[in-house]
Amino acid sequence: MIQIGTMKLECGKQVQGMLHVENHDLELPVRAICGCKEGPVVLITAGIHGAEYIGIQTARELSKELDPEKISGTIVFLLVANPQAAFTYTRLLVPEDGKNLNRAFPGKKDGSLSEKIAYTIEHELHSQADYYIDLHAGDTHEQVMPFVYYPGVAKEEVMEKSRKMAEATGMEIRVKSSATTGSYSYAAIEGVPSILIERGGGGSFTREQLDSYKRDVVNVLSWLGVISASQETEKESSQEEIINAIYTDSLAEGFWNPVKLSGERFLKGDLLGTVEDVWGTPLQLCHGEFDGIVLYETTAMGVREGDSLIACGECRQLS
Numbered sequence: 001m002i003q004i005g006t007m008k009l010e011c012g013k014q015v016q017g018m019l020h021v022e023n024h025d026l027e028l029p030v031r032a033i034c035g036c037k038e039g040p041v042v043l044i045t046a047g048i049h050g051a052e053y054i055g056i057q058t059a060r061e062l063s064k065e066l067d068p069e070k071i072s073g074t075i076v077f078l079l080v081a082n083p084q085a086a087f088t089y090t091r092l093l094v095p096e097d098g099k100n101l102n103r104a105f106p107g108k109k110d111g112s113l114s115e116k117i118a119y120t121i122e123h124e125l126h127s128q129a130d131y132y133i134d135l136h137a138g139d140t141h142e143q144v145m146p147f148v149y150y151p152g153v154a155k156e157e158v159m160e161k162s163r164k165m166a167e168a169t170g171m172e173i174r175v176k177s178s179a180t181t182g183s184y185s186y187a188a189i190e191g192v193p194s195i196l197i198e199r200g201g202g203g204s205f206t207r208e209q210l211d212s213y214k215r216d217v218v219n220v221l222s223w224l225g226v227i228s229a230s231q232e233t234e235k236e237s238s239q240e241e242i243i244n245a246i247y248t249d250s251l252a253e254g255f256w257n258p259v260k261l262s263g264e265r266f267l268k269g270d271l272l273g274t275v276e277d278v279w280g281t282p283l284q285l286c287h288g289e290f291d292g293i294v295l296y297e298t299t300a301m302g303v304r305e306g307d308s309l310i311a312c313g314e315c316r317q318l319s
């Protein structure tokens with residue numbers, strides 16, 4: 001039986017409690033479902049970017065709805081990893097230290113709050129997980145098309161299992177990532193097969209988007225054998241892999257006007273969006289560098305130098 005902070009996990013029970021952040025007075029809400037039957041430990045985290053609310057709501061609802069009697073193994077939900085941002089509608093960062101928690105791994109026991117949260121997640125949760133699903137979305141200023149990241153920096157067998165988890169979501173697009181300092185990417189480096197799901201954004205969501213998000217997660221849990229296959233829901237017919245992703249940032253402060261939106265396909269050379277100054281003078285023209293698809297775009301009109309504008313992927317059909 002795994003141990004999370006001071007919580008007492010019991011077979012056939014759903015338990016909830018607060019996980020104390022190392023060397024800080026912040027506590028994080030955790031709900032765990034311990035199945036009656038043997039099986040893996042699956043970690044599911046949400047709210048690493050606190051205003052990506054659809055991931056938090058997916059975790060809150062699924063963690064209540066899944067029946068411990070029907071689960072093989074244990075599912076540990078960290079419902080909100082960055083509550084300060086969730087309760088203040090703060091995009092991307094942990095308000096206390098202004099850092100991106102998903103760039104703070106591996107954490108530090110005596111670092112700033114982001115580093116302490118990362119340390120706690122790593123030592124209390126990653127360390128006990130056999131598999132890991134991290135729930136994200138476009139932030140308050142972004143929209144994403146539904147897609148799933150899997151780690152491209154880890155042992156071969158960990159990458160392969162992660163790729164299969166990504167496939168099991170049934171989502172249309174998967175992206176192999178070269179990131180190393182995110183929660184899921186660092187967990188993979190530590191040996192835990194992991195994925196990161198992106199769906200929705202803009203600080204809100206519809207019931208339909210939420211149901212789709214829950215379906216993504218349930219599909220993976222079913223593939224892992226944690227819930228019975230009969231609970232697995234319909235999948236997209238095929239999945240494409242992004243072999244090359246380009247993330248374009250703004251070169252100057254100005255007004256961003258995206259021409260192609262998340263989920264839209266484009267051809268090499270197509271205009272994807274522009275940044276203008278206040279007078280209407282173009283400062284930056286973004287063109288497609290390949291035939292591809294828009295993974296996500298910034299929806300905020302006002303941008304600063306260095307802010308993300310648009311992320312594009314080059315695809316090849318796999319199956």
Ligand SMILES: [Zn+2]
Nearest residue numbers: 049052136137
């Ligand atoms: Zn995020």
